[in-house]
Amino acid sequence: MLTWIAGFILLIVKLGIVLGCMLFLAAYLVWAERKLLARLQVRYGPNRAGKFGLLQPIADSIKMITKEDIVPEAADRIIFLVAPAVVATTALLMFAVVPFGSSLKIWGREIPLVISDLNVGLLYVFALSSLGVYGVALGGWASNSKFALLGGIRGAAQMISYELSLGLSLIPIVMLAQSFSLVDIVQAQANYPFIFVQPISFAIFFISAVAESKRIPFDLPEAENELGAGFHMEYSGMRFGLFFIGEYVHIQVLGALAAVFFLGGWRGPWLPPPVWLLLKIILVALVMIWIRGTLPRLRYDQLMELGWKVLVPAALINIVITGAFILI
């Protein structure tokens, strides 16, 4: 009984720390994005609130929380209210299976540095990221506005297409690590990170990941120039903020997944493991921001063509080749 209670408390503490870190990082990721994007475009970015605009995320969140929460009269009220939570929750839940260290020994107890070592961790991640589409599609649908609806439909179509190549690009990794568990996948990269043996997989995974997180050049569901703000057009206040948090947590999760599957997870010399994982997440996020600062948005047909005619076949061929190598 006592061990059970201790384990429960431990879980809650871990959850609290991880959740706090993720939300904090999400807020400062927004800051980093605005700042870096500005420099990429030869601007300054936020520099009024605090030194280097470092208090900007706090100012933003205060603004978001205190703003009026408007629900359009014609909206489907319940779905409209729930949709942002779906986006944010699924993104946050995905982090549960990401290991951020091997294990810690405190008072003679072995503490695994992962919230839950699911043996089907990878499938869990995919299940949740597919569920995240519901937030986008339902949010767009429930707003009862044509732009939001278009954004939602685009989001659904795009995420279904890229989910496929995202999944296929990871099958070689599963074949190499011989496990669906993210902990085991990191263990399997003890000697070298998988990016060296699977560069094509990594490229496909990364492109699909950018598309999954609805970022430029794949931000068709939001497409400011044509759709206003796309699926979250009718949202205001903290509900809009939830979509925002969801997006940036999603970026972190994808960064963490890229780190776990290809960059050796928490492995690295000198620094403690969680720091390495954090550094890798930030690196992936920075590259995503750089991409956003450079590339224009794809057209819808180009998006579909890239997904179905390039990424999916390439991923399939990659699986066959990897299989052949493993057999030999």
Next chain:
Amino acid sequence: MNTDKNESPMTQILADLKALAIGFATTFKHLFQKPFTEEYPEYKRPLPARSRARIILTRDPDGGERCVACYLCSAVCPVSCISMQSAEQADGRRYAPWFRINFGRCIYCGLCEEACPTAAIQLTPDFEMCKQDILALVYEKEDLLVDHGGKDKQYNFYQYAGVVTDVGEKGTHIKEEKPVNIRSNLP
């Protein structure tokens, strides 16, 4: 994507990759460039003299009020934010006892300035006049009236107007001929 059909797919892919690399290199170089941004409250860009912002009522070179309360600006104003009362001075000059512009409504289109026959109402480049209290944006004549000629320093309407005032008798105005005694040139 390059759509030149004669090229082999490989050269096409290489060309595309090169284009991508150039793009990424360009934005990367921007990181180390000094931003072009002019930071507003610290640096105030000198505005052109004809920028349209806060409105003033100017005076002629002799210090008299130029406005003759003709209501033309008020009539042309698209948002009807000018109101006034007209009256006459002892010497026959018209003037506005009160003149009011509601800057909460003004869209700074400059039509009032174009309509004004006496160059009295003019827009200035000073745009920093936002207020917390919207009623504070209603400017009265005392707030509007300045003691200079604005953009057109020399113009004095009454020197041209052909109206008898302190500025000039009949026939003394610029480009005005002496009054003709219509009986003297009868055949």
